[in-house]
Amino acid sequence: MSFSIPRGTQDILPGDSEKWQIIEAKAHDLCRRYNYREIRTPIFEQTALFARGVGDTTDIVQKEMYEFKDRGGRSLTLRPEGTAPVVRSYVEQKMHGWVNQPVKLYYTGPMFRYERPQSGRMRQFVQFGVEALGSADPAVDAEVIALAMEFYKELGLNNLKLIINSLGDKESREAHRSALVNHFAPRIDEFCSDCRARLDKNPLRILDCKVDREHELMTDAPSILDYLNEESRKYFKDVQEFLEEMGINYEIDAGLVRGLDYYNNTAFEIMIDGEGFGAITTLAGGGRYNGLVEDIGGPETPGIGFALSIERLLMALEVQGVDLIREHNLDVYIAALGEKARKKVPALLHQLRAAGFSADADYMDRKMKGQMKAANRQQAKYVLILGDDELAENKINVKNMQDGTQSLEPLENVEKKLMDSGIEKGDQ
Ligand code: HAM
Numbered sequence: 008m009s010f011s012i013p014r015g016t017q018d019i020l021p022g023d024s025e026k027w028q029i030i031e032a033k034a035h036d037l038c039r040r041y042n043y044r045e046i047r048t049p050i051f052e053q054t055a056l057f058a059r060g061v062g063d064t065t066d067i068v069q070k071e072m073y074e075f076k077d078r079g080g081r082s083l084t085l086r087p088e089g090t091a092p093v094v095r096s097y098v099e100q101k102m103h104g105w106v107n108q109p110v111k112l113y114y115t116g117p118m119f120r121y122e123r124p125q126s127g128r129m130r131q132f133v134q135f136g137v138e139a140l141g142s143a144d145p146a147v148d149a150e151v152i153a154l155a156m157e158f159y160k161e162l163g164l165n166n167l168k169l170i171i172n173s174l175g176d177k178e179s180r181e182a183h184r185s186a187l188v189n190h191f192a193p194r195i196d197e198f199c200s201d202c203r204a205r206l207d208k209n210p211l212r213i214l215d216c217k218v219d220r221e222h223e224l225m226t227d228a229p230s231i232l233d234y235l236n237e238e239s240r241k242y243f244k245d246v247q248e249f250l251e252e253m254g255i256n257y258e259i260d261a262g263l264v265r266g267l268d269y270y271n272n273t274a275f276e277i278m279i280d281g282e283g284f285g286a287i288t289t290l291a292g293g294g295r296y297n298g299l300v301e302d303i304g305g306p307e308t309p310g311i312g313f314a315l316s317i318e319r320l321l322m323a324l325e326v327q328g329v330d331l332i333r334e335h336n337l338d339v340y341i342a343a344l345g346e347k348a349r350k351k352v353p354a355l356l357h358q359l360r361a362a363g364f365s366a367d368a369d370y371m372d373r374k375m376k377g378q379m380k381a382a383n384r385q386q387a388k389y390v391l392i393l394g395d396d397e398l399a400e401n402k403i404n405v406k407n408m409q410d411g412t413q414s415l416e417p418l419e420n421v422e423k424k425l426m427d428s429g430i431e432k433g434d435q
């Protein structure tokens with residue numbers, strides 16, 4: 008019997024996992040600078056949270072959820088996204104009562120969607136996302152967008168396109184909604200069954216339909232931007248001005264509606280321009296969701312956030328030839344010959360690792376030549392050569408592999424000698 012990995016998932020192996028670590032470290036560092044703090048929520052939640060939060064007319068809820076019953080008969084779902092769980096936690100943990108407002112949170116972790124796998128579209132993927140809850144200041148919208156753009160910039164990506172739109176407040180959305188119904192109703196029979204159901208429930212979703220996207224009614228559908236009331240219009244303008252002052256370029260696309268139901272006012276996506284990226288060009292998406300906290304049972308609270316997947320980021324880095332890591336190499340390799348010398352190795356490794364060096368030794372009973380080869384393969388910066396003769400005098404050979412020099416040192420000096428050598432510990 009042989010086993011294979013489930014469709015739409017991947018193993019991340021050494022060589023790639025280092026890239027993930029660098030990206031995750033960047034996320035932590037960036038959020039520290041923007042004053043967002045990490046939240047970790049469970050990988051599964053009550054199914055009803057997503058039906059309510061993400062919206063039961065969305066593809067995610069209708070077609071893509073990994074839903075299961077536990078042994079107690081409860082309906083649970085592997086989280087398809089991070090916003091609804093964060094908001095659930097915000098309400099349950101009464102974060103609206105925290106002294107520091109707005110509450111600024113971030114997360115990284117696996118999400119699950121039963122989608123048709125293709126490059127950049129996985130069934131398990133890792134999102135990095137942020138959520139800012141408790142402020143309706145357009146400066147927060149600009150901050151969230153800036154954080155997302157800065158993340159890509161600091162990792163070395165170019166040719167990004169920021170697309171923004173406003174979905175308006177409740178009043179504007181209702182006006183737009185009626186216009187959409189009037190527009191589509193007379194010819195709704197020409198649309199797919201999903202769209203026919205959407206007409207009453209959520210006509211905005213029709214604009215996001217993958218089946219009917221070529222229908223002629225799509226091109227001249229009423230634009231939300233023509234239905235924004237004064238307040239929504241001003242809000243959108245303010246966000247744009249903040250972006251301009253930060254020197255962040257953007258394009259407005261009135262057709263950007265996003266695939267989740269909770270958005271209002273600001274919506275945005277970051278796309279990658281250029282060849283070699285295939286069909287999927289959206290790297291990140293987010294927006295404002297002022298009604299969501301209330302929908303999930305909390306007090307009326309504004310919120311905004313975004314999420315991106317690390318898988319798509321890695322694709323983009325690869326297409327643009329950005330190399331995140333140099334070879335993984337070792338600070339120190341210990342080559343030992345003779346029974347007594349070998350006995351000494353584990354304690355010496357332990358000491359060096361505790362001092363912060365990356366260190367390894369032979370566990371395959373290799374001869375000296377084989378050990379030196381292993382040290383070379385792993386690009387060790389130093390090799391410590393220990394034989395029974397040296398050990399008898401409490402000494403060890405320290406060989407600098409970069410310039411080939413070698414010196415015999417008292418054993419107790421080794422750590423200091425390495426410290427003084429100027430190697431940067433754990434340098435990758
Ligand atoms: P979303 O647009 O569904 O929004 O997903 C955000 C990002 O997750 C996408 O732009 C993409 O990078 C990545 N992504 C989505 N599905 C997949 C997939 N199947 N494979 C690989 N990557 C994928 C949200 O999830 C919202 N929660 C974002 C948000 C946060 N809005 C406000 N706060």
